[in-house]
Amino acid sequence: MADLTLPALRWAEPPEGPVLVLLDQTRLPAQEVELVCTDVPGLVGAIRSLAVRGAPVLGLAGAYGVALAAARGYDVEEAARQLAGARPTAVNLGYGVRRAREAYLAAGGGAAGAAAALAEARALHREDAEAGERLAEFGHELLAELMPGGGFRLLTHCNTGSLVSGGGGTAFAVVRAAHRAGELRRLWVGETRPLLQGARLTAYEAAREGMPYAVLADGAAGSLFAAGEVDAVLIGADRIAADGSVANKVGSYPLAVLARHHDVPFVVVAPVTTVDPEAADGSAIPVEQRPGREVTEVRPGVQVAPVGAQAYNPAFDVTPPELVTAIVTDLGVVSPVDRGNLADVCSRSRSTKS
Numbered sequence: 001m002a003d004l005t006l007p008a009l010r011w012a013e014p015p016e017g018p019v020l021v022l023l024d025q026t027r028l029p030a031q032e033v034e035l036v037c038t039d040v041p042g043l044v045g046a047i048r049s050l051a052v053r054g055a056p057v058l059g060l061a062g063a064y065g066v067a068l069a070a071a072r073g074y075d076v077e078e079a080a081r082q083l084a085g086a087r088p089t090a091v092n093l094g095y096g097v098r099r100a101r102e103a104y105l106a107a108g109g110g111a112a113g114a115a116a117a118l119a120e121a122r123a124l125h126r127e128d129a130e131a132g133e134r135l136a137e138f139g140h141e142l143l144a145e146l147m148p149g150g151g152f153r154l155l156t157h158c159n160t161g162s163l164v165s166g167g168g169g170t171a172f173a174v175v176r177a178a179h180r181a182g183e184l185r186r187l188w189v190g191e192t193r194p195l196l197q198g199a200r201l202t203a204y205e206a207a208r209e210g211m212p213y214a215v216l217a218d219g220a221a222g223s224l225f226a227a228g229e230v231d232a233v234l235i236g237a238d239r240i241a242a243d244g245s246v247a248n249k250v251g252s253y254p255l256a257v258l259a260r261h262h263d264v265p266f267v268v269v270a271p272v273t274t275v276d277p278e279a280a281d282g283s284a285i286p287v288e289q290r291p292g293r294e295v296t297e298v299r300p301g302v303q304v305a306p307v308g309a310q311a312y313n314p315a316f317d318v319t320p321p322e323l324v325t326a327i328v329t330d331l332g333v334v335s336p337v338d339r340g341n342l343a344d345v346c347s348r349s350r351s352t353k354s
């Protein structure tokens with residue numbers, strides 16, 4: 001099977017010095033353009049503008065960002081602080097920064113520290129790709145248990161494919177596994193207002209894979225459920241609290257409510273690096289508020305609301321554990337209402353992070 005995954009980022013060492021090369025996700029699907037980051041402010045800007053986005057790959061960007069700062073002789077502590085603060089919700093960003101920074105310090109800084117930070121970023125990259133393979137396997141098995149016989153009609157939100165990871169992604173990796181097994185009847189792709197990660201990015205990845213997919217306006221999800229057209233919802237996560245509350249792209253929570261009303265499984269797919277055992281519940285998860293113009297404009301400079309309109313633009317919402325059927329992690333599938341089980345995953349996650 002051809003490898004259709006897209007490298008969201010890569011480290012390169014041209015003669016002018018090391019760089020982090022990003023596939024600029026703000027330009028997809030119209031253009032496949034690379035964005036070359038030579039310094040930390042450039043990378044922080046790319047993270048904030050969503051040129052690179054999605055929880056696991058933010059962890060990689062953070063780790064490579066520390067390696068970049070170290071390799072180019074910048075102040076690594078300041079770089080780590082700026083990178084970790086670039087976006088607040090995805091716990092993976094701080095995790096990636098921390099791992100590379102600790103490797104740098106443990107090697108004594110300088111050139112040895114720079115080499116250690118890069119080696120750590122590369123290790124995280126490999127681990128994330130491996131985690132994606134396990135997510136696909138466990139998630140695919142879960143689909144077969146929930147809906148024996150295949151022919152799945154799956155609804156997803158935002159973008160969770162290879163653009164968000166060092167490998168095949170999270171929820172989209174499960175969809176891909178079902179598709180490759182000939183079991184995907186339809187992938188419903190929520191457009192994901194306001195920045196359209198579903199319509200622009202998930203549809204782009206689905207098209208590359210030759211999946212039977214259709215894009216819907218977010219507001220059309222209700223009538224789609226009512227028509228009995230959805231067998232399961234599969235989404236990713238930016239941070240999962242210890243009680244199983246799931247922060248993900250805004251619009252996920254309404255889908256969970258709809259899924260419960262229509263008795264449809266609502267499944268979250270995320271590596272354990274996305275579990276934050278220090279967040280006791282959803283109220284402890286910081287939700288990023290983004291500029292109102294993302295809502296009042298259809299694209300930069302093209303206003304759809306009256307000039308001066310106020311806007312409410314949280315980037316994420318939090319789904320309470322009682323609405324989540326299952327969380328597929330790379331260590332296994334857990335039910336968030338079974339607290340003991342999730343606590344066990346959290347503690348295994350903690351030991352792999354230390």
Ligand SMILES: CSC[C@@H](O)[C@@H](O)C(=O)COP(=O)(O)O
Nearest residue numbers: 053054055158160170236237249
């Ligand atoms: C593994 S992908 C899970 C989430 O990171 C994804 O669904 C999401 O909400 C990304 O939001 P974004 O604002 O595009 O970074």
